[in-house]
Amino acid sequence: MANFSLTEEEKSQILARIHALEIEHRDLNDIIDRLAEDPIQDQLQLRRLKKRKLLLKDQISLLKNRLIPDIIA
Numbered sequence: 001m002a003n004f005s006l007t008e009e010e011k012s013q014i015l016a017r018i019h020a021l022e023i024e025h026r027d028l029n030d031i032i033d034r035l036a037e038d039p040i041q042d043q044l045q046l047r048r049l050k051k052r053k054l055l056l057k058d059q060i061s062l063l064k065n066r067l068i069p070d071i072i073a
Contacts (some may be wrong), residue, residue, distance in 0.1 A: 011067060018063045025056040 006014075032049050035041045 006066070014063050014066055018060055021056050021060045021063070025053060025060065028053045028056065 028049055032046065032053065035046055035049070
């Protein structure tokens with residue numbers, strides 16, 4: 001995906017979205033760590049949170065890739 005067509009405003013919006021996703025990812029990580037310490041914690045809920053965390057990581061990666069300029073070989 002070429003980024004040469006991104007305006008400064010679009011880059012700024014992508015960076016803001018990445019920042020928000022990274023905060024949510026970090027918060028989920030903290031929640032998962034705390035819940036994993038409790039042996040009676042609902043394992044299904046824990047798996048759902050981990051799946052959401054992975055989804056966030058993928059979204060962050062995709063957005064970061066949009067900001068990397070294409071290299072013409």
